[in-house]
Amino acid sequence: MSARYGMVIDLDRCIGCGSCMVACAAENNVPALQQATVRTGLTPIVVRTVSNGQEGAARRETFIPIMCMHCEHDTPCVKVCPQQAVEVDRATGIVMQMPQRCLGCRYCMTACPYHARYFNWWDPAWPAGMEKSLNPGIAVRMRGVVEKCNLCHARLHTAKEKAAAAAKREIDPTDYVPACVEACPTSAIHFGNLADANDPVAKESRSPEAFRLLARLGTEPKVYYKSKEAWVRDLAETNSAPRPEVKHG
Amino acid sequence: MSRNTLVFAFGVSFALCVGWIVFPRALYVQKRQPLTFLHKTHAEKSGIADCGECHTLRADGSFAGLPAMEKCTGCHSEKIGDSQAEATLVNNYIKPGTETPWLVYSRQPANVWFSHAIHVKLAGLACSECHSTYGESDQVRTYELNRISGYSRDIWGHSMSRLRRAPHEGMKMSDCESCHQRHQVEVGCLGCHE
Amino acid sequence: MKVTRRDLLVWSAGAAAGLVVTPVPWKILDDVSIWSQNWPWIPQPAKGPVEVKQSACTLCPNGCGLRVRMAGGCPVGLSGVNTNPVSRGALCPLGFGAHQLNWHPRRLRNVKHRGNISSWSEASAAFAKAAREGPIVIVDGHPGRSASSVLENFAEKWGGGYRVAMGPETRSLAPYELWSGVPATSLGYDLENTQTIVSFGAPLLDGWGIPGRFPRLWAERAASMNDPQLRIVQADPSLSRTAARAWQWLQVREGSESALAAGLVRALLEQNLVPAHGAIPLATISEAANETGLSADRIRELARTIVAKPPVLAVSPDFNPAVAALNVVLGAVGARGGIVRSSDRTKKYSSVAGAISNVRAVVIDSSVPWDFAAKSDAEVFRFAAWDGGSSKGDWLLPAPGFLEESTDISTPPAYPVETYAVAANLAKPTFEVQTAARFLANLDASAGTPETILHSRCEQLFRSRSGTLYGQTITPMTEIASTQELEKHLWDGAVWVGERCSAKLACELKEWPSASPSSRAGNWTQPWLAPVLPPLASKLYIESNLRGTPGRTV
Numbered sequence: 001m002s003a004r005y006g007m008v009i010d011l012d013r014c015i016g017c018g019s020c021m022v023a024c025a026a027e028n029n030v031p032a033l034q035q036a037t038v039r040t041g042l043t044p045i046v047v048r049t050v051s052n053g054q055e056g057a058a059r060r061e062t063f064i065p066i067m068c069m070h071c072e073h074d075t076p077c078v079k080v081c082p083q084q085a086v087e088v089d090r091a092t093g094i095v096m097q098m099p100q101r102c103l104g105c106r107y108c109m110t111a112c113p114y115h116a117r118y119f120n121w122w123d124p125a126w127p128a129g130m131e132k133s134l135n136p137g138i139a140v141r142m143r144g145v146v147e148k149c150n151l152c153h154a155r156l157h158t159a160k161e162k163a164a165a166a167a168k169r170e171i172d173p174t175d176y177v178p179a180c181v182e183a184c185p186t187s188a189i190h191f192g193n194l195a196d197a198n199d200p201v202a203k204e205s206r207s208p209e210a211f212r213l214l215a216r217l218g219t220e221p222k223v224y225y226k227s228k229e230a231w232v233r234d235l236a237e238t239n240s241a242p243r244p245e246v247k248h249g
Numbered sequence: 250m251s252r253n254t255l256v257f258a259f260g261v262s263f264a265l266c267v268g269w270i271v272f273p274r275a276l277y278v279q280k281r282q283p284l285t286f287l288h289k290t291h292a293e294k295s296g297i298a299d300c301g302e303c304h305t306l307r308a309d310g311s312f313a314g315l316p317a318m319e320k321c322t323g324c325h326s327e328k329i330g331d332s333q334a335e336a337t338l339v340n341n342y343i344k345p346g347t348e349t350p351w352l353v354y355s356r357q358p359a360n361v362w363f364s365h366a367i368h369v370k371l372a373g374l375a376c377s378e379c380h381s382t383y384g385e386s387d388q389v390r391t392y393e394l395n396r397i398s399g400y401s402r403d404i405w406g407h408s409m410s411r412l413r414r415a416p417h418e419g420m421k422m423s424d425c426e427s428c429h430q431r432h433q434v435e436v437g438c439l440g441c442h443e
Numbered sequence: 444m445k446v447t448r449r450d451l452l453v454w455s456a457g458a459a460a461g462l463v464v465t466p467v468p469w470k471i472l473d474d475v476s477i478w479s480q481n482w483p484w485i486p487q488p489a490k491g492p493v494e495v496k497q498s499a500c501t502l503c504p505n506g507c508g509l510r511v512r513m514a515g516g517c518p519v520g521l522s523g524v525n526t527n528p529v530s531r532g533a534l535c536p537l538g539f540g541a542h543q544l545n546w547h548p549r550r551l552r553n554v555k556h557r558g559n560i561s562s563w564s565e566a567s568a569a570f571a572k573a574a575r576e577g578p579i580v581i582v583d584g585h586p587g588r589s590a591s592s593v594l595e596n597f598a599e600k601w602g603g604g605y606r607v608a609m610g611p612e613t614r615s616l617a618p619y620e621l622w623s624g625v626p627a628t629s630l631g632y633d634l635e636n637t638q639t640i641v642s643f644g645a646p647l648l649d650g651w652g653i654p655g656r657f658p659r660l661w662a663e664r665a666a667s668m669n670d671p672q673l674r675i676v677q678a679d680p681s682l683s684r685t686a687a688r689a690w691q692w693l694q695v696r697e698g699s700e701s702a703l704a705a706g707l708v709r710a711l712l713e714q715n716l717v718p719a720h721g722a723i724p725l726a727t728i729s730e731a732a733n734e735t736g737l738s739a740d741r742i743r744e745l746a747r748t749i750v751a752k753p754p755v756l757a758v759s760p761d762f763n764p765a766v767a768a769l770n771v772v773l774g775a776v777g778a779r780g781g782i783v784r785s786s787d788r789t790k791k792y793s794s795v796a797g798a799i800s801n802v803r804a805v806v807i808d809s810s811v812p813w814d815f816a817a818k819s820d821a822e823v824f825r826f827a828a829w830d831g832g833s834s835k836g837d838w839l840l841p842a843p844g845f846l847e848e849s850t851d852i853s854t855p856p857a858y859p860v861e862t863y864a865v866a867a868n869l870a871k872p873t874f875e876v877q878t879a880a881r882f883l884a885n886l887d888a889s890a891g892t893p894e895t896i897l898h899s900r901c902e903q904l905f906r907s908r909s910g911t912l913y914g915q916t917i918t919p920m921t922e923i924a925s926t927q928e929l930e931k932h933l934w935d936g937a938v939w940v941g942e943r944c945s946a947k948l949a950c951e952l953k954e955w956p957s958a959s960p961s962s963r964a965g966n967w968t969q970p971w972l973a974p975v976l977p978p979l980a981s982k983l984y985i986e987s988n989l990r991g992t993p994g995r996t997v
Contacts, residue, residue: 012667015648015658016684017967018983018990022539025979026520029488032978032986041986049988057694061687089439096439100360100480124485127978130546131486132517136493139360139443140485154443157362158309164366165310182522185533185655186662228667256450260457268465276470307492358480359487397474399483405473409466 004072004093004195005151006222007181008204009065011232013188016063020045023183027152029138031124042118044068044149045180052231062232065180065189068116068149069213069221070095076219077108077117085146093195093222094151102145109146113214114221117148151191152178194222211236273409277393277402283350284342285334289387295324300376300384312365318348352392354403355380355420360443372432381417489515497524497936499852499866500538502845503970504585504610504810505653506852507534508938511542511869518542518846518869523655527938528913529855529862533655535967540977544829545844545870549975551830552874555839563875566824566838570804571886573822577803578603580821581879582795584811584972586628587853589896593880594808596890603802607792608811610970611761611962612652612857615645617794618767619782622950626791629784630948631859632756634660637780639674639755641707642685643700643766647675647758649684650967653855665690674752676745678703678735693745699735701765701958703742704757706731708772708955710746717750720772722952724765749773754780760965764956777948783859787946807835808879809842813974826879831974841876843868848878851897851933856970861941863904865897865933898930905929910941968993 024045025032036042045067052060070088071077075095078086085101086108088094097117109117123143126134134140137154141147159175173192181191192201204210205224211233212221227233291297303316321343328339342349357363368374376384383390393402405411406419422441429436462468481487494513499506500521508524521542525532544550554561556569573579581598583591586607598605609617609627616627634640634657640647647657665671666688677689678700686692695703705724709731711717732739749755756775759766775781799805799819807817809826816835817823825836828844842848849868854861880893904910905926912918912929914937923929933939968976976984976993983990 010667013662015661015688016989017536017649017654017658018987019534019536019539019654021982021987021989022536022977022979023522025982026540026542030979030982032981036981036986038986038988041982043982043987046982046987047989057692059682061682063687087438089437090435091437092439094439096437096442098438098442100442123482126486126543127546127548130543130978132489132515133519133543133546134486134488135512135519136488136490136514137362137443138488139358139481140487142480142482142485150439153439154362157364157443158311161310161364161366163310164364164371165306165308167370169371179522183534183539185658186666187659188662188666226667228669252450253453256453257457257460260454260459261461263454264458264461265465268462268467272465272467272470276474309493311492313492358477360481395474397471398477399481400477405470409470 002091002093002195003193004222006070006093006192006194006201006205006224008190008192008201008210008224008226010188010190011062011064011225011227012229013186014047014063014065015186015188016047016049017185018047019183019185020065020180020189021047023179024149024152027135027138027179029124029134029140030147031126031140033122033125035122040119040121042120042147044116044118044147050232050235060229060231062227062229064225064235066114066116066213067180067223068095068151069114069219069223070151071219071221073218073220076111076113080107080111082107092151092153092156094153095148096150096153097146097148099139099141099145099147104144104146106146113217113219117146119146120144152180155179209233269409276396278396280352280392280394282352282389282392284338285332285389287387287389288384292385304376306366306369310364310366315349315351315353318342318346321349352394352401354383354390354392354401356401357404357420358400362441362443372434377417379417379420381415488519489517491515493519496867496869498846498869499864499936499938500534500541501848501850501852501866502538502541502544502972503535504852505530505855505970506864506866507538507654508532508864508936509534509538509846509866510936511846513869516871524936526913526915527655527936528940529656529858529864529938530653531655531659533659535650535654536983537967537971537977537980538654540979541845543979544973544975544977545847545872547829547975547978549829549831550844551827551839551841554841555830557837558834561838563840563877566840567882567885569822569838570806570824570882573804573824574601574886578801579804579806580604580606580799580802580819581806581808581883582606582608582811582815582817583808584608584815585808586792588810589851589893589900590808590878590880592896593884593890593893594806597883597887600887600890604793606795606799608795608815609792610856611965612970614762615759615766616782616857617762618764618956619776619948619950620791621764622767622771622952623776623948624789625784625946625948626788628792628856629786629788629854631783631785631854631857632758633780633783633859634756635859637754637756638672638752639676639749641676641749641755641757641769642678642689643704643757643759643763644677644679644683644961644963645685645758645760646683646966647677647685648688650965650969651758651760652857654967656858661688676749691748693737693741695735695737698961700759700763700961702726702731702734703737704763704765704769705955706735706737706742707746707749708769710743711750711772714743714746716746717772717774720952722768722955724768724955754778756781761962762959763961764959768952768956771950771952776950782948784944784946784948785854785859786861786941786944805836806879806883810972812970812972824882826877826882827974828876829973829975840879840882841874842878843876844870844872846870847872847876850893851900860943861910862938863900863933863941864936864938865930867934867936898926901930901933902926904939910939912937912939914938966990966993 085098159171181189192199408414507530508527512520523532580603581594595605616630620627664673675689677686678693679686680697705726757769804822807825813831823836824838826842852864
């Protein structure tokens with residue numbers, strides 16, 4: 001049976017530290033370019049701050065990590081790509097971006113309801129010598145192509161290879177954990193197979209506190225969020241939410 | 250036959266000559282391997298029968314590819330025989346402790362993920378299905394480097410037309426795909442690409 | 444026969460038609476597309492085997508367990524070690540990018556004398572001259588290492604003194620040192636056993652203490668629970684990250700932490716919530732209310748709330764005697780879930796807070812945070828792996844970078860039990876670097892070397908037979924057969940955790956401490972010793988809105 005990898009992110013546990021962002025960039029050989037800004041940087045996972053809109057003592061804030069939602073149905077980026085550079089992988093449900101096929105039209109970036117896709121505005125570059133610290137097995141993307149979260153699927157490859165060496169077809173689930181999940185100090189990000197009804201993550205995704213962003217679009221995202229706070233759940237269907245707020249501190 | 254037809258035919262045959270004879274020679278740089286390594290000699294003299302003895306799978310399932318120098322040092326710490334190749338091996342690589350800069354015929358681009366473990370252990374493919382009988386050869390093939398793409402000629406295959414080529418010839422994506430189709434194994438883009 | 448223009452055109456047409464049935468156009472198209480998919484100027488990661496090794500992070504004194512993926516002799520990926528009971532598998536956000544620091548453009552590669560490139564031999568000569576001429580003060584940022592012992596021995600021998608630049612967590616424990624005589628470096632917060640924490644602006648979830656300690660504890664005992672087992676009451680002027688996640692957030696005026704602590708003590712005593720106590724703050728509840736912006740009733744209610752779920756502990760982000768006095772009143776000093784002793788050591792370190800006068804030279808170890816500047820007119824020999832820009836000493840001496848030095852790691856600041864771990868050096872610098880300890884040992888070998896001291900510490904630890912080793916397995920020290928076995932475990936990434944210290948801690952408060960200026964809460968960058976952050980920190984500070992740019996250079 002094919003897997004449907006997905007996540008449940010417990011927003012009540014997220015402390016907005018940003019470990020997931022750095023761990024993701026290090027894992028996937030995402031460069032840190034001096035000229036990059038909030039608009040032009042590459043952040044396959046980005047933690048945004050949202051608030052209940054109140055001021056003073058009534059103010060509440062929460063952090064919400066946004067990455068590719070791996071939409072299952074009518075995947076917007078797949079539909080618009082003129083190059084067939086995006087596909088929903090049948091075996092895993094991972095929405096796969098093929099940088100080598102991408103011609104950089106950025107139609108998918110416009111189509112993505114979650115702004116989870118990023119464009120390589122510049123050649124990837126590292127200070128002299130730093131390329132030795134790049135993660136082996138992850139090809140660096142070139143200037144002019146779109147990239148996004150692929151649930152660290154190189155780790156899935158590694159897990160498959162390890163299983164194959166032991167002549168097994170099924171991977172050990174503990175061998176395939178995305179970098180952000182591994183990095184989270186409060187274990188707010190839970191990763192698992194949504195197609196397996198017994199998977200704890202599949203169970204969690206059915207909890208009354210679980211929700212998805214812009215579920216009304218009908219794209220069936222495979223990244224779920226969870227919160228006890230009603231105001232946080234209410235943000236899910238707001239067009240402008242999650243609105244990034246510039247926060248200093 | 251009119252003069253025009255003749256001139257046209259001359260133009261066609263000129264292009265054919267250039268395209269089929271001159272171009273293939275111009276496109277590839279002929280390179281010699283740094284060492285005259287003979288698979289046959291090793292199979293016969295040291296009794297290495299299995300490719301996996303030198304081309305090992307590591308504990309994590311990844312493929313070690315060409316063996317590291319320490320594997321050679323196991324037997325060749327001192328010269329065996331007095332061939333030129335033996336002298337090169339010992340003097341240039343074993344004594345200074347440097348790895349041999351082999352030219353790898355089947356090197357794929359960085360965005361390709363190919364697992365030997367899956368193809369050999371799970372699918373049960375023999376090495377020769379992709380690598381032919383090179384493991385038994387008694388000569389070192391010339392490495393032909395594509396001037397444009399920077400990869401070996403083995404990726405495209407020796408035949409320029411790719412029409413009548415041997416089953417193992419060619420390591421392009423379409424070759425992977427056709428084999429996968431034959432065996433009805435569907436992997437999608439994600440199966441082989443990072 | 445004459446070749447006409449028409450012939451040339453017909454010939455070209457023939458050649459063009461012929462070319463279509465040759466490999467030329469198709470092969471070129473194919474090869475160009477392969478070439479353009481993998482531009483040769485784009486760096487490609489190394490191929491080859493990936494090895495996993497264990498070490499410990501040395502960029503701040505917390506020493507989190509590191510799982511290092513190595514390829515081609517270089518660290519290529521970092522993650523936490525789940526079996527480490529101190530760091531509990533977590534790293535701070537900066538730690539995940541630390542393996543790129545060694546190639547930071549600001550890496551100090553040459554000895555520099557007042558901004559000009561110099562050499563190690565000149566630096567040694569200058570130091571030898573200084574040592575002959577007068578006393579030398581040595582400043583350490585991470586006491587308790589074997590290298591620290593070398594620095595301490597040297598300073599003792601060459602007169603001048605050994606000073607320590609304490610981190611904010613240790614500074615917050617300094618009042619208890621004043622009142623009890625027990626050194627602040629051997630005190631810790633027993634967070635694991637407390638149920639209510641009143642934080643006076645301490646960034647508990649945002650870079651306070653060990654990254655994997657409080658966040659994990661909070662996640663297990665408080666996060667998304669209606670009735671948390673661990674209640675955090677956070678007093679903060681604005682909605683900080685910790686305040687956003689706290690059980691209760693008290694919006695208080697900036698700088699009113701001492702007043703709030705005093706008001707709480709008054710409210711506790713007034714309502715008989717704690718036994719009567721000698722020292723009483725001069726300020727009344729209404730004065731505290733005025734200063735903090737809370738109502739007097741709110742402060743009274745708060746006093747009732749915090750004692751409702753004991754043990755209760757008050758935490759300040761930095762030195763704050765009023766908050767410490769509140770802990771004394773609450774009975775949290777020397778009690779379970781409060782302030783406890785991690786060891787029965789009695790050796791106190793002198794702090795660098797004041798001016799350093801009448802000395803010939805000051806040596807600053809690379810473990811001292813870059814923003815420390817010696818208040819002295821002596822010649823400054825500063826060891827650093829990265830050059831933070833503005834001149835911070837007469838001599839800048841290149842120290843080993845990240846994972847380039849083998850060192851030991853003792854109890855992290857404010858941790859309630861003693862720990863010991865070893866950080867193996869996994870990377871090699873391509874230019875000459877020296878640690879301060881090695882540099883001093885070159886001048887006077889009698890101060891010892893870090894290696895011999897590390898070894899003798901392991902011997903001592905082995906002989907003590909107390910505590911437990913947490914490696915691949917959990918091994919009580921009684922099952923360790925030899926020093927060699929202990930050392931092997933430690934070098935393989937195991938961490939030794941001692942038993943709880945039974946030594947008493949008692950503070951007597953003769954009079955209520957005067958208010959001290961409050962300090963702003965820091966974040967993950969505060970205990971960061973390097974003057975630069977890993978390049979990937981730009982994801983947090985520049986390429987997203989997650990955090991405002993820190994004071995330090997990215």
